[in-house]
Amino acid sequence: xxxxRLIGEHGLYPTGHTLDERYLVQHRALAEQRLQxxxxxxxxxxxxxxxxxxxxx
Numbered sequence: 720x721x722x723x724r725l726i727g728e729h730g731l732y733p734t735g736h737t738l739d740e741r742y743l744v745q746h747r748a749l750a751e752q753r754l755q756x757x758x759x760x761x762x763x764x765x766x767x768x769x770x771x772x773x774x775x776x
Contacts, residue, residue, distance in 0.1 A: 725749075 725731060733742045 725753075 731746070733739070
């Protein structure tokens, strides 16, 4: 899975598990990209589910 691959990348998790400003700036683009991808996948899933429900009516 993509998320598992991302976890293995160096520097993804901050030491001490605290998010400082530098970390947020460094990883913001990746977070935005992942959110956009998740939103697109959710939209596809919802469209499919709603189309199936409408077809049964």
